[in-house]
Amino acid sequence: MKTLKILLLTACIGATLPTMAQTTNPATFHGADATKSTYRAVYQLDNEEPDRIKGTLRNIQNAINDPRLKGKLQLELVVHGAGVAAFKKESGYEETVKKLQDQGVVLAMCENTMRERKITKDELFPFLSYVPSGNGELIIRGQDGWTIIHP
Template identity: 40%
Template sequence: MKLKLMLMLTFFTLAASSTFAQVAPKAKTEQTKVHRIVYDMSAADTAQHAGLMRQLNNIKRGWPEAQIEVVVHGKAMDLLVTGKSYKPDAIKELQVKGVVFAACENTMRARKVTKEQLLPNVITVPMGIGEIITKQEEGWGYIKY
């Protein structure tokens, strides 16, 4: 009887200690997830352009290693055209931080904008929507601005 009581007591003690045991926190890995974000900018609204610049700076401040591409097409094309851009200095500063600005060649043709008219370091893509879809297929986050 004593042996049975001792075995039951031992069993309950072990069961209780495992139930109340603390789980050790997971160790932080040194690898950080690189965020990849593609922005879809098609609005001519300069207030939206200013908001985009603020948002991009906020992201780069919080996630300095984030990969960001802004695909500009449609009515937003003036954002990237020398002499027409509302924010050329802000774009230049963001490019230094690694933000890529991409102009849609379809829109450029429709609006008769040449590569030489684009702000420095702006890349071109054959189709803005195609670029956005490709980025999404590669796992990039999508933001319509």
């Protein structure tokens, strides 16, 4: 009886495997369809390495430029910890960051980071928004269904 059950289970699994495997023709594949009316993502930046900062800002711009997502995006950039380097006036990122904001990206700076690092608003871009904690913002957004991206 035990052998019969194993054989039946194996036959059932074997019968469903071909339907589970997805065959995609690379010549016709075009990526996922954006069928929802709104897509929400929050990008996390907690690193001061120039390549990481540039990469994060570029990733956000790439999402904005994706034709499938035109007019459907709500984006936020949460900066905390060492990522504050991206929002400092002398960083060299002001033009890029302001352009993202002009395209609707919310730029959120962590006030905990500012207190811990003794940074004042005068040292940062004047057009930023502030959140009590970067981690808190990520937790809330995640629970509200936002995609969290940490490049």
